Amino acid sequence: MPAPIRLRELIRTIRTARTQAEEREMIQKECAAIRSSFREEDNTYRCRNVAKLLYMHMLGYPAHFGQLECLKLIASQKFTDKRIGYLGAMLLLDERQDVHLLMTNCIKNDLNHSTQYVQGLSLCTLGCMGSSEMCRDLAGEVEKLLKTSNSYLRKKAALCAVHVIRKVPELMEMFLPATKNLLSEKNHGEILHTSVVLLTEMCERSPDMLSHFRKLVPQLVRILKNLIMSGYSPEHDVSGISDPFLQVRILRLLRILGKGDDDSSEAMNDILAQVATNTETSKNVGNAILYETVLTIMDIKSESGLRVLAINILGRFLLNNDKNIRYVALTSLLKTVQTDHNAVQRHRSTIVDCLKDLDVSIKRRAMELSFALVNGNNIRGMMKELLYFLDSCDPDFKADCASGIFLAAEKYAPSKRWHIDTVMRVLTTAGSYVRDDSVPNLIQLITNSVEMHAYTVQRLYKALLDDISQQPLVQVASWCIGEYGDLLVSGQCEEEEPIQVDALEDEVLDVLEGLLVSNLSTPVTRAYSLTAIMKLSTRFSSVNRIKKVVSIYGSSIDVELQQRAVEYNANDLLDLLGGNDVVPVIQTTVPTKPASAGGELLDLLGDLSLTGIPPMTAYNKNGLKIEFTFERSNPSPNIAVITIHATNSTEADMTEFVFQAAVPKTFQLQLLSPSSNVVPALNQGSVTQVIRVLNPQKQQLRMRIKLTYTHKGSPVQDLAEVNNFPPQSWQ
Amino acid sequence: MIKAILIFNNHGKPRLIRFYQYFAEDMQQQIIRETFHLVSKRDDNVCNFLEGGSLIGGSDYKLIYRHYATLYFVFCVDSSESELGILDLIQLICFVFGQVFVETLDKCFENVCELDLIFHMDKVHYILQEVVMGGMVLETNMNEIVAQVELQNRMEKSEGGLSGAPARAVSAVKNMNLPEIPRNINIGDINIKVPSLSPF
Numbered sequence: 001m002p003a004p005i006r007l008r009e010l011i012r013t014i015r016t017a018r019t020q021a022e023e024r025e026m027i028q029k030e031c032a033a034i035r036s037s038f039r040e041e042d043n044t045y046r047c048r049n050v051a052k053l054l055y056m057h058m059l060g061y062p063a064h065f066g067q068l069e070c071l072k073l074i075a076s077q078k079f080t081d082k083r084i085g086y087l088g089a090m091l092l093l094d095e096r097q098d099v100h101l102l103m104t105n106c107i108k109n110d111l112n113h114s115t116q117y118v119q120g121l122s123l124c125t126l127g128c129m130g131s132s133e134m135c136r137d138l139a140g141e142v143e144k145l146l147k148t149s150n151s152y153l154r155k156k157a158a159l160c161a162v163h164v165i166r167k168v169p170e171l172m173e174m175f176l177p178a179t180k181n182l183l184s185e186k187n188h189g190e191i192l193h194t195s196v197v198l199l200t201e202m203c204e205r206s207p208d209m210l211s212h213f214r215k216l217v218p219q220l221v222r223i224l225k226n227l228i229m230s231g232y233s234p235e236h237d238v239s240g241i242s243d244p245f246l247q248v249r250i251l252r253l254l255r256i257l258g259k260g261d262d263d264s265s266e267a268m269n270d271i272l273a274q275v276a277t278n279t280e281t282s283k284n285v286g287n288a289i290l291y292e293t294v295l296t297i298m299d300i301k302s303e304s305g306l307r308v309l310a311i312n313i314l315g316r317f318l319l320n321n322d323k324n325i326r327y328v329a330l331t332s333l334l335k336t337v338q339t340d341h342n343a344v345q346r347h348r349s350t351i352v353d354c355l356k357d358l359d360v361s362i363k364r365r366a367m368e369l370s371f372a373l374v375n376g377n378n379i380r381g382m383m384k385e386l387l388y389f390l391d392s393c394d395p396d397f398k399a400d401c402a403s404g405i406f407l408a409a410e411k412y413a414p415s416k417r418w419h420i421d422t423v424m425r426v427l428t429t430a431g432s433y434v435r436d437d438s439v440p441n442l443i444q445l446i447t448n449s450v451e452m453h454a455y456t457v458q459r460l461y462k463a464l465l466d467d468i469s470q471q472p473l474v475q476v477a478s479w480c481i482g483e484y485g486d487l488l489v490s491g492q493c494e495e496e497e498p499i500q501v502d503a504l505e506d507e508v509l510d511v512l513e514g515l516l517v518s519n520l521s522t523p524v525t526r527a528y529s530l531t532a533i534m535k536l537s538t539r540f541s542s543v544n545r546i547k548k549v550v551s552i553y554g555s556s557i558d559v560e561l562q563q564r565a566v567e568y569n570a571n572d573l574l575d576l577l578g579g580n581d582v583v584p585v586i587q588t589t590v591p592t593k594p595a596s597a598g599g600e601l602l603d604l605l606g607d608l609s610l611t612g613i614p615p616m617t618a619y620n621k622n623g624l625k626i627e628f629t630f631e632r633s634n635p636s637p638n639i640a641v642i643t644i645h646a647t648n649s650t651e652a653d654m655t656e657f658v659f660q661a662a663v664p665k666t667f668q669l670q671l672l673s674p675s676s677n678v679v680p681a682l683n684q685g686s687v688t689q690v691i692r693v694l695n696p697q698k699q700q701l702r703m704r705i706k707l708t709y710t711h712k713g714s715p716v717q718d719l720a721e722v723n724n725f726p727p728q729s730w731q
Numbered sequence: 732m733i734k735a736i737l738i739f740n741n742h743g744k745p746r747l748i749r750f751y752q753y754f755a756e757d758m759q760q761q762i763i764r765e766t767f768h769l770v771s772k773r774d775d776n777v778c779n780f781l782e783g784g785s786l787i788g789g790s791d792y793k794l795i796y797r798h799y800a801t802l803y804f805v806f807c808v809d810s811s812e813s814e815l816g817i818l819d820l821i822q823l824i825c826f827v828f829g830q831v832f833v834e835t836l837d838k839c840f841e842n843v844c845e846l847d848l849i850f851h852m853d854k855v856h857y858i859l860q861e862v863v864m865g866g867m868v869l870e871t872n873m874n875e876i877v878a879q880v881e882l883q884n885r886m887e888k889s890e891g892g893l894s895g896a897p898a899r900a901v902s903a904v905k906n907m908n909l910p911e912i913p914r915n916i917n918i919g920d921i922n923i924k925v926p927s928l929s930p931f
Contacts, residue, residue, distance in 0.1 A: 008850050015849075051853050058748050058852065060760045080887045087856055094753045117883050127865040128751065152879065159864045190870055197867055245871040248816050284822075288815035327778040328814055359777040 004037050005030075007051045014059075027061050038069055046073055047084045054084075054091055067092050067099055074106045079118065082110070086121045095131035104134050111141040119145070120156055127160035135164040139171050146178040151191050158182075158194035162201045172202055172209065183219045192223065196249040203256050214257050217264045221271045224250050228278060244285040251275070251292040258300030265301040272297050276309055287317070287325050291332075298336055308343050311336065315347035323359050330354065330365035337372045348373050352382070355389045360396075367397065371404040379412040383422060391429050398433035402426050406438060416449045420456050428463055431470025439475050446480060454487040456480060461488055461503060464511055469520045475528045478515060481508060482532025486539040505540045509533065513549060516561075527560055534564075563666065563697060613729050618722045619705060623650035624679065626659070626705075628722075630729045638696050640729050646687040648679040654709040654716075659689055662704045668694040679709070701730035732866040733817075734792065735762070735807040736859065738848065743767035746802065746848045747855050751866030770796050770803055780814055797821045801845050823871060824862055830877050831858055857883065 005013075010030060017023035034049045050069055057063035070092060073085025093100045103125070110122035123145065126138060142164055145157035165172045179202070182195035199216070202209040227242045227250075241247075254272075258265040275293045280286040290313055297310040314336075317329035333351070337344045351373065354366035367389065374382045383405070390401045405426055413419035423442055427434065446456050460477035468474055481488060488503050515521050515529040530553060537546040553565035613630040620626070627645045648654050657677050663669045674689040695701060703722040708715065738747040745763055754762065769781055781794040795817045796805040804821045806812075831854070832847040848855055861876045862869060870876050 007853065011850055011852075055852050057756075058745050060745075060756075062756070078890050079883075080890050083857065083883070083887065084853060087853065087860075091749075096753070115886075117886060124860055124864050129753075155869060156864060159867050159869055162867060163865045190872060190875060193871065194867075194869065243871070244819065245816065245868060248813055252813075284815060285819055288813060288819055291815055292813055323776070323778040324780065324815065324818060327780060358774075361778055361780065 004033060004045045004049055004052075006048060007055060010052050011055065023059075024061075027056055027059070031056070031061070031065075035065060038065070043076070046076075047078075047081050050084050050088050054088055057091060063092055067097065071099065071102050071106070074103060074110075079115065082118060082121055086125045090125055090128050094129050095134075100129070100131060101133065104137055107134070108138055108141060111138065111145065116150060116152055119153055123153065123156040123160045127156070127163040130160075130163060130167065132167045135167045135171070139164050139168070139174060143174055143178055146175065155190050155194040158191070158198045162198055165201055165205065169205060172206060175202070176209075176212075179213075183216060183223065193243075193246050193249060196220075196246070196253050200249070200253045200256060203253070210257070214261060214264050217254065217257055217267050220250050220254055220257075221268055224254075224271055224275070228275060241280060241283075241285050241289070244289055247275075247289050248292045251289070251296050255296040255299050258296070260301070262301055268296075268300065269302060269306060272302065273306055273309065276306075276313060281316075281320075284322065284324075287320070287322070291317075291325075291328055294332060298332070298340075307340055311340055311343040311347070315350060318347065318350045318354060323357070323362065326354065326357070327359070327362050327365070330362060330369060334365055334369050334372070337369060341373075344369075345373055348378065348382075352385045355385060360394065363393065364397065367393075367401060367404070371408060374408045374412060376412045376414075379408065379414060380418075383408070387422070387425055387429070390426065395433065398430045399435055402430050402434045403438070406441070410445075416452050417455070419445070420449060420452050420459075424456075424459055424463065427470065427473040427476065428467070431467075431473035434472040436472070439472050442472075442476050443479050446476070447483075453480075453484045457484040457488045458491075458503075461508070461511070468515060468518060471522055471525050474515060474521065474525050478512065478525070478528040478532040481512065482528075482535035485532075485536045489540070505536075505542050506545075509536070509540070509542065509545060509549075512536075516549075516553070523560055527564065530561055530564055614726055616724055616726060618644070618703075618724075619707070619720050621718065621720075622711075622716070624648055624654065624707065624709075626707075628725075630726075638694055638698070640693045640695060640701065642691040642693065642729075644687075644689050644691065646679050646689075647683050647685075648681055649683055650711070651681050652712045653681045654679040654711050657687055657709040658707070659687075660706040660708075661691060662706075663693060664699070664702055666695075666697050666699055667701070670694075695730055698730060700727075701725040732811055733806055733808050733863060733868075734866065735805075736863065737763060737766055737803075737805040737807070739763065739767055739803055739805075740801050740845060741771070741803070743771070746845065747852065747859070749856070749859060749863075751863075766794065766805055766807070767803070769794065770798075770805055773798075779818060795821070797825075799825065802848070820862075820868065820871070823873065824859070827858060827862065827873055827876050827880075828855070830873070831880055854884075 014023055014026055017026055030052065034053060037045060037049050046069055050066055050073060053063045053066040053069075066088065070085045070088035073081040074089060076082060076085065089100070089103060093103075107122045107126055107130075110118050111126075113119050113122070123142070126134065126142070130138070142157055142160050145153050146161060148154055148157070161175050161178075165175070175198070179195075179199060182199065183192065199213055203213055204210075224247060227247055230242050254268050258268055272293055275289065276297070279290050279293070281290060294310040294313050297306050302310075311333070314329045314333050317325045318333075320326060320329075330351070333344055333347070348370075351366055351369050354362055355370065357363050357366065367386075370382065370386060386401065386405055386408075390398060390405065393401060405422065409419050409422045413422070423445065427442075446453070449456070457480045460473075460480050463473060464477045464481075485505075485508060488508060489505055491503070512529045512533050516526050516533075521529070530550070533546055533549055537543050540546070550565050553561045615627055615629040618626045618628050625647050627647075629643045629645065631641045631643075644659060646657065646659065655678050657674075657679050659671075659674065661669060661671060670692040672690040672692070674687050676687055679685075679687050693701065702725070704719065705722060706717070706719050708717045710716070732751070734750070734752045736747070736749045736751075737745070739745045743764065748759065748763060750759060773781070775798065779796055781796070782792075791809045792807060793810075793814065794805055794807055795812075795814055796803055797818065798804075804825065806817050806821060808817055828847070832844070832851070858876070858880050861879050862871075870879075
């Protein structure tokens with residue numbers, strides 16, 4: 001059999017494939033060759049085959065048949081074999097496969113190998129994918145290597161120990177003695193780095209370890225100092241900064257040790273201030289260190305001067321050309337804005353400038369931060385910027401921004417007029433992105449701003465004339481016109497500069513009717529406009545026109561509208577409206593109590609307290625009497641719960657008693673099981689049954705009942721209409 | 732902790748994939764695809780941090796990436812890693828690749844060729860292993876890393892290993908004279924040169 005092709009050959013071949021199918025074919029062919037080679041137990045080419053397998057695995061093809069081969073390679077004496085074998089184990093195996101346990105012995109031997117690179121391989125593999133059992137077995141070897149003088153092995157042992165601790169936390173104690181000298185002076189950068197990582201892991205996992213290692217703070221401070229002050233150390237320098245990665249690690253450990261501890265925090269105050277002021281910021285590495293320093297300062301119990309310094313550094317970061325720096329600065333400021341609000345306020349204008357950044361993530365953070373910084377003093381200026389942002393930002397932002405603006409306006413509005421203007425501006429610029437729940441809130445706001453009604457309705461009407469596509473705007477405007485149409489038409493305004501709106505009744509009705517027929521209007525919007533038209537019948541004189549519109553919609557395809565129109569008609573409300581001040585029923589999504597101009601409030605919405613609805617007799621014939629008692633179901637006020645009580649005054653029982661009920665189409669009925677089928681004679685007992693009626697339209701309740709029973713041997717059946725429901729039961 | 736290191740090209744073809752947390756094979760491929768999708772639609776003037784996709788984890792995970800000519804280097808990390816620090820690390824790793832794969836000392840140290848990564852997949856893993864172990868940073872001294880890699884390559888070569896590094900690695904070790912390697916190596920944005928070969 002010819003020698004298996006080399007890895008590079010395979011790669012070259014596969015790259016010539018022009019389609020996915022062609023590639024798959026080549027791979028399959030090679031896999032077959034590899035499989036037969038494995039079967040032949042060929043030691044010479046095994047490493048080559050496994051290397052190819054790993055390549056194919058990276059491309060997404062299955063390679064599990066190579067797992068055992070990796071183990072064989074690991075057991076080989078050759079370094080070449082071990083190298084690819086261990087890599088294969090790390091890429092193809094994990095503790096979920098039983099076969100991984102077979103590695104344990106090999107690893108154990110290799111941890112004690114005479115060649116440091118073999119020891120390194122085994123440490124690496126154990127530290128990457130060692131299972132809990134393996135870690136338990138081999139922890140002792142790792143601990144030994146942690147104390148060796150060979151720095152190459154010591155650093156690997158340190159990270160391996162981290163993995164062991166993560167897998168088997170109870171073993172942490174065992175590494176404690178080895179940590180004694182981890183930070184000693186004679187250790188150079190390489191070991192220090194992984195030592196700090198190990199210490200960090202132990203401190204994060206165990207409060208005891210954390211207290212134990214607090215005594216290391218002076219040592220850590222000293223090391224950091226040396227790094228900052230030290231002369232040029234060629235091997236570790238990056239852009240003239242000594243071992244920046246180590247500095248960052250130490251700062252992180254200091255953060256963990258200093259958090260919540262006064263003494264430790266104090267011990268590190270000076271060095272933190274020093275790093276903060278002395279670090280070169282022209283390159284990214286300097287900024288990484290500064291950033292870590294800032295985070296540490298904010299987390300420990302630092303003195304206020306230091307905290308202000310930290311925030312100022314973040315403020316400077318915001319002006320940095322590097323977008324990454326701006327991003328991390330904004331993220332950190334967002335975290336600290338609650339605790340150090342005043343310090344962050346000083347950078348408000350820079351933050352607001354970031355709203356104009358090109359980067360989406362930066363813009364978002366700047367927006368969140370801006371909202372966090374809005375207060376009574378800066379509301380006018382901030383709102384200008386935020387409204388401008390709302391105009392120009394991506395659609396993804398608009399909903400959040402609009403909500404944020406509403407909230408801020410609610411909290412800090414300097415005047416009602418300003419508030420209404422701001423709301424108007426949001427509705428007109430981002431009206432389609434405003435959340436649905438804003439509409440009732442805005443209606444509430446407008447209702448409460450009594451002195452602004454005329455101004456508001458005039459502005460909204462004007463906006464409608466320009467654009468009817470933004471539904472929330474249209475809905476709020478419709479509602480307002482319905483409420484304050486008289487103010488609109490009269491043209492009077494409380495404000496000094498009245499808006500030039502010449503609105504005649506017919507024009508207003510034209511606009512509202514236009515909404516009803518427009519393709520742009522959603523069903524909800526249509527409902528709002530129809531309701532508004534209805535309400536205007538109390539305020540306008542063109543009642544006939546209104547009646548006509550409503551009757552058209554009595555046969556509308558839109559069920560919602562149809563119901564409304566029919567309901568209004570059925571209640572003869574139009575007739576009533578001529579004389580009485582009855583406010584028509586409005587959809588329950590509007591939670592307010594609307595004030596009708598010159599009318600009496602009739603609160604048909606919301607919960608009515610309904611204790612004490614009088615019971616009624618629904619049926620009384622041939623000795624069978626059926627009484628209805630009522631309760632209102634909580635939490636839904638649209639459901640009436642009726643309990644029927646059937647009694648029998650004759651001398652004979654009524655058996656096989658069945659009560660049935662039917663209601664008009666707009667209602668829904670649910671009949672629960674009766675207490676029994678026998679109504680005992682001479683009123684000696686009753687049959688009870690519960691009826692639940694859903695009455696979302698709050699229409700007058702009507703019911704048709706059917707009774708069947710057997711009395712003195714003969715079947716009896718009767719039908720009856722029940723119309724005398726007390727109003728409280730259905731209103 | 733670094734959860735994964737993904738290097739793929741502008742078309743999403745993987746060049747080096749290393750997971751430090753267990754994921755099933757098909758999951759791995761899905762993560763690669765999703766990451767590519769997220770990262771490839773980023774503009775060049777936005778920041779290099781992304782909230783991670785849904786697959787690789789929840790809110791604790793971030794993607795930190797660098798785009799050099801035809802290669803994306805993506806690190807998926809959790810909150811214990813410093814974002815700016817990882818950016819530095821990516822640069823360091825690219826630099827190391829450049830140093831190890833250099834053919835002659837005439838070539839500029841900063842060039843990493845995608846072809847090198849393609850044809851030396853195993854070597855690339857070995858190099859990475861000297862920098863990151865178990866998802867944690869092991870060594871950041873560039874010379875140290877390069878030296879360790881070269882010495883191990885030499886061991887392979889001396890065994891007459893079939894997948895041993897070609898002669899250039901040996902000559903690179905012979906020619907390497909530590910004090911002469913420039914100190915002030917600018918690890919600002921690395922310039923990646925792609926040879927004019929037929930498109931891959």
